[in-house]
Amino acid sequence: MIKKICRNIYLILIFVFLYAPIVTLVVLSFNKSKTRAKWGGFTLKWYGSLFTNEAIMGALMNTLLIALVASVVSTLIGTIACISIMNLNKKMRSVVMGVTNIPMLNAEIVTGISLMLLFISFNFKFGLGTILLSHITFCIPYVILSVMPRMQQLNPYAYEAALDLGAGPVYGFFKVILPEIMPGIASGFLMAFTMSLDDFIITHFTKGAGVDTLSTKIYTEVKKGIKPEMYALSTIIFVTVLILLLLVNYKPLEKRQKTDKEVKEAVKVGG
Amino acid sequence: MDNHKRNLKILGSPYYLWSAFFIIIPLAMVFYYGLTDRSGAFTLANIASIIQTEHIKGLFLALELSFISTVICILLAYPLAMILSARKVSSKSFIVLIFILPMWMNFLLRTMAWQTLLEKTGVINSVLSFLGLPVLKIINTPSAIILGMVYNFLPFMVLPLYNCISKIDENVINAARDLGANSLKVFTRIILPLSIPGIISGITMVFIPALTTFVISKLLGGSKILLIGNIIEEEFTQASNWNLGSGLSIVLMIFIIVSMVITEIFDKGGESNFL
Structure with a gap:
């Protein structure tokens, strides 16, 4: 009993620490x-003046646009790359x-400055484009690392059977492989989106003046007062995500209870 | 079929080109800038400049603070992971609620909010003085930076630890108990050794971002405390000395690699102990 109270107090303390x-x-x-x-x-x-504040609304639009494009592009490139990587020796x-792991293991500040040096040397125009290229670069590894395990669990014979039965490689991919790896793609996409949305350090080094x-x-507002x-x-944003x-x-809980019930009923009928 | 396989390999070429151009070449450029001076001649001066007082101070302070934060994170996260894995039923959505949700509030704002809480006349001190307790003076000190690091990186310690501990087979623990092991023995002989992979990945996920941060130190440490990350950032954004900044980045990368090698060795050691 005392143990349980201690546990709950500890959980509450951590909760307060994280939510204060x-x-x-x-x-x-x-x-x-x-x-x-x-x-x-x-x-x-x-809350009223927020929607007329062009600077903040513009920054919000940029953030959402970058996160959306970066996560879609990196999901596409990453998933296709996984197919290829599986077939390498x-x-x-x-x-x-190893190369894929570099952006995940390296310090973000180093990734940021390395991309900044690249863009300067190749005369890229700093702006939304450079931010986007950088975000795609650090998002792809998240996609690959969440799609890859799914790919490895695939039964290779299912795809070959589809080919033997007359499916073309593209048709076979969409009908046999894609449904199996879909959960990996979805979680990779979500991770990429979240990472892009929350990124500061890499954006800080690769954004141009005037783009935020x-x-x-x-x-930049921290110094002047937010x-x-x-x-x-x-x-x-927080309340939306919470909801x-x-x-x-x-939802899944409701469903689970339902299926539990169904199983029980089925057992009853069978018994 | 071989032809087909080759076609599949070619599918990956957009990514291979992408990673060559946006991962490998940029990294090579950091090395190029770090090993040359402004005129482009080879030099080791940028790397050697780490021994300048200000730089070495920033490096040691960063090492010290990130080490302390990592230890605090382990101490806080371990009991937490054990409690969470004990309450199996609802814990998954609970974990999402407690750890993932805060990440959707911008991390700069969350760190900023600690300023409001910690300030001399801030919320915490108002409460403390109301209760007649001595006030805290930790804003703009290294302690505030440690607090910020622990706050920001604690989830990265909890999640791998939880994953590891919740996968431990309960039968193993029950068997040990049946054979007469007390709680302490169960913990030191079974739970701890089996959770080492979780601790290791937690350490790399906390220590490296903490070591290289420049944001937390800037927001909570005032402008006077410079970590190695702040020094590098300033070389690029204010001083525009890319050669020096790149040189210091190379030093930073060396420390990252060393810390990864050390944890790798511990990881292997832990495994062989267990076997």
């Missing part, structure tokens, strides 16, 4: 006073996987 800053931000989004140092009363005005495969994502905008609209925006998560987590 988030609660702070949510509270600040309702703060009438412009500085975060003092409480000036409750207001909803930042052992030595080539370990070389390719939410992260870089916040970073606009309260930013708190409002992040509260909206989505609750929906996604709630």
Whole structure:
């Protein structure tokens, strides 16, 4: 009993530690006073002015656009690359996987400056394009590392059987391989999207002047004082994701209970 | 069929070209800049500049703070992972709620929020002084940076540990108990050795980002405390001395590789102990 209480107290403490800053931000989004140092009363005005703040809305659009394009492109390139990597010999495969691991293991700051040096030397114009190229680069490994295990679990004979039965390679891929690796592709896509959305360091080095994502905008605002609209925006994002998560987590539970029931009934009938 | 296989290999060429151009060439450029001076002549001066007082101080401070943070993360995460894996039923959605959800609030804002909480007249101190307790003076000190590192990287320690511990076969633990092992013995002889892979991947996922951060130190350490990451960042964005910045990055990479090799050795050692 005491053990259980201790456990729960520990969980609560960790929960408080992780959520204290988030609660702070949510509270600040309702703060009438412009500085975060003092409480000036409750207001909803930042939620209204957020949508007319072009700088923040522009940064939000950039962030979403980059995350979406980067995750789609990296999912495509990464998944196709996995098919190829599976067919390489052992030595080539370990070389390719080694290179794939570099952006994940290396310090983000080094990845950022290395891409910055590349763009400077090859006269790329810094802007949305360079951010996008960088994000695709660090997103592909996440896709490959989540699709690859699925690929390795595939039964190779199923695909060959499809070919023997007259399916073309493309048709065979879409009908036999793709459904099997789909969960890996989905989780790779989601991971890439989240990583791109939250990235600051690599964007910091590869963005041009005048182009901002939410992260870089916040970073430049830190010195001058963050606009309260930013708190409002992040509260909206947070609550949206919270609701989505609750929906996604709630549904399978319902389904599971249902199938449990069905199984029980089936057993009853059978017994 | 061979022809078919070759076609499949060619499918990967967009990625192979991509990784050559955006992973290998950029890395080679860091080495090129790091090993040359402004005129393009070969030099080791950029790398040797790590022994300058300011640079070596930044490196040692970063090593010290990230080491302490990693240890704190292990100490906090281990009991947490054990508690979570003990309550099997609802823990998966619980973990998502507690660890993944905060990541959707921008990490700069979350770190910033600690400023509000820790400040001299901030929330925590107001509560402390209301209760008649002594106030904290940790904002703009290395302690605040450690707190920021632990806060940001704790999930990366908890998740691999949880994955590892929840996979331990309960029958093994029950067998040990049946054979007379007490809780402590079960922990030191079974749970701990079996969770070493989780600890190892947790360490690499916490130590390297903590060692190389420049954001957390800037937001919570004030402008006076410079870690090696801050020094490199400033060489690129303010001083525009790319050669020096690249040289210091090479040193940083050497430390990353060394830390990975060390953890790898421990990993192997742990495995052979277990077997």
